[in-house]
Amino acid sequence: MSVRIESSIIAQLQRSSSLSVLTGAGVSAESDIPTFRGADGLWRTYRAVDLATPEAFDRNPKLVWEWYEYRRHLIEKASPNPAHIAIAELEKLFRDFLLITQNVDGLHSRAGSEKLVELHGNIFRNRCSRDGRLVGKARENDVPPRCECGAYLRPDVVWFGESLPPHALEKAFEFATRCDAMIVVGTSGIVHPAASLPAVAKQHKAWILEVNLEATPITGLADDSIFGKAGEILPQIVAMLMV
Ligand code: OAD
Numbered sequence: 441m442s443v444r445i446e447s448s449i450i451a452q453l454q455r456s457s458s459l460s461v462l463t464g465a466g467v468s469a470e471s472d473i474p475t476f477r478g479a480d481g482l483w484r485t486y487r488a489v490d491l492a493t494p495e496a497f498d499r500n501p502k503l504v505w506e507w508y509e510y511r512r513h514l515i516e517k518a519s520p521n522p523a524h525i526a527i528a529e530l531e532k533l534f535r536d537f538l539l540i541t542q543n544v545d546g547l548h549s550r551a552g553s554e555k556l557v558e559l560h561g562n563i564f565r566n567r568c569s570r571d572g573r574l575v576g577k578a579r580e581n582d583v584p585p586r587c588e589c590g591a592y593l594r595p596d597v598v599w600f601g602e603s604l605p606p607h608a609l610e611k612a613f614e615f616a617t618r619c620d621a622m623i624v625v626g627t628s629g630i631v632h633p634a635a636s637l638p639a640v641a642k643q644h645k646a647w648i649l650e651v652n653l654e655a656t657p658i659t660g661l662a663d664d665s666i667f668g669k670a671g672e673i674l675p676q677i678v679a680m681l682m683v
Pocket of ligand 1: 463464465466467469470475476477478481492542543560598599600625626627628629630631651652653654656668669670671
């Protein structure tokens, strides 16, 4: 069943020359990648403190590595869904565009998005747990594999308590201060600093559209909200913009 998109939403987007899209795990839900919160969310089954903190890795690097390996396998089997593809299409329709994602699954790039920043890293990259250097090839005989320097490798993702990659963060906040419109898709809007971006954009006069299954802390500040599946709503928006 298709969701009704108000023509005023399309008109607002047509008036905007710079568009930012902020995404969270909900955008990959229709690719069968579990979200973090909600009924089937990862944090319902697993404890973030055991798996997604530097302390957890220090305590039990093998457990943490294997959990990320499990997630990598899930993601490798998945394909971009119509929401990812629609966002890649949006990039072509706006002169000035930035996709800001909290997702580490790389599905936006696989769908064709090029102007993007990955605020929480990428699960398919590894870095040295000692000096943070990105490492392509690893010594595979240990779990986790080791860097040439002998330290364990870790996934190049942001764990709780860690800082976000400064360049990505700076680019995201800079764009939020100057975009005309921001579409916030599939995020629960509770993990900062990413969750602050819509408020920053709004303070700088951007129009905010939220696309989510349900209301979130972003809903109150959004100018418009469309409740439903991103994989159904975003392709409709693109189709209406292209008429
Ligand atoms: P969450 O799991 O917190 O939220 C997912 C959101 O997507 C919820 O608001 C759902 O209602 C919505 N959603 C689910 N399916 C959807 C669909 N088909 N279409 C539209 N919306 C849908 O995920 P994030 O907000 O991304 O951080 O979580 C933020 C961060 O918390 C993650 O990046 C991760 C996590 O801990 C780190 O690992 C650092």
